[in-house]
Amino acid sequence: MKVGVFGGCFNPVHHGHLRLAVEALEILGLDRVELVPTAIPPHKGQRGLLPFGLRCRLVQKALHGLPGLHCSLVEGGRPGPSYTGDTLEELARAMPGSRLFFLLGVPDLLTLPSWKDGLALTRKAHFVAVARQDMALETTREFVRSHWPEADETVYPGWMKSPGNMVCEWRLGPGSGNILLIRPPYLDISATMIRDYWSAGRDIRFFLPDLVLAELTRKRRLVERYWAKQEARSDVGQVGGVKARPPRGGCIHGR
Template identity: 40%
Template sequence: MTRPVIGIFGGTFNPVHVGHVRAAIEVAEALSLAAVEFVPAARPPHKNGEPVLDFPLRLKLCRLALDGLSGFSVNTMEADRPGPSYTRDTLASLGRARPDEDFCFILGMGDLLSLPTWKDGLRLGRLAHLAVHAREGLGLEHFGHFLAARAADMEAAPTADPAVWELPGGRRLTFVPVARLDVSSSDIRDRWRCGRRIHGLVGEAVRHELETHAAAVTAGWSRPVPA
């Protein structure tokens, strides 16, 4: 019997926005994932110096963003884990806790290109399938160039389809083209600081929650950046 494949969409979600949700939907549909779980990072290791909203608020915003979306949920596993939220540890923990499921880690093209800087980033394919969606104008050509240069480190082998590479243990790394939405969390934060509207960039429930806690949000996104 084929084991279900669960999409894991990790990130800081500072804040979660419509681009996150849309990308997750398109990857889930393209790869026939059984479900998708957003996993907000409690202590994102790559965001040192960047003002980040408190974890409970980011968690609540993710729940609001996915409310009513069948098959999508928020996984709170990072809440009580000590130390930085390394993807390697997250995927390993999921594999141990849920041996009857397979997992597919969803990441943007920018994340793929930065994997060499992640903790054991080039070995994530030993723990889960990987699905890469286009971001910031980076597409299949960049995907192919990166994999060609890093194939040995990732133990990846090309297939007849340039969008699919084989990984250890029968897993796959797949490029998934998605509709481009020029939305970013950094732009939303900049607009918020300037008093500009963020309508249409985040879901209405997310926007309402941000505005309900406007003072805390403004304080969170205005913390001094350490030198």
């Protein structure tokens, strides 16, 4: 079974996340995609971050009626920071024999050497870099060649003509997964923007599924306890708090 792994804070989950999950499912021919809310982000603070249980409920509601997409609670079952390597190992144990495809943005891929276990993580999963622009091919190619000079490269024809397909694949060698580059359509929606709209009392319909909006509204008092801090920080020149990074899924990356 081919399983996509798409992690992030999902604070909150929105249509940009869902579209990327659907694109990965189809472009890579996956059997399923696991959206993995992070419990304790190791590389950023938890200020403004909704409780893990609520974020998971929001993801579950967002996935209603979307076959092939699932919410994994794996990171909520262990203490300490939510490191990518630990998550990949747990998912591999839970789905023996599966091939894991870990989704991240090209800028996150470039920081891989600084992650916990760094480049060795490619032995636990294939890494799928998500491009926002055509130049990502050269950037990713340079990164791969600098760390895996013997990698075998395949560039797929027709990728420049339209988004929504595979761009390139690098086979890193025995014992390692591959690095793949895809270029799905990019929806310019971020969790930061949604939180800013919420704090300002603006309409956030069509940024996220109706069921997610309904749950946020139902939990308004709890949500405002966390997101109101975003507004407070804007008074000192930090509008919206920590920048969300849509195609990378946020917090699971860079760890």
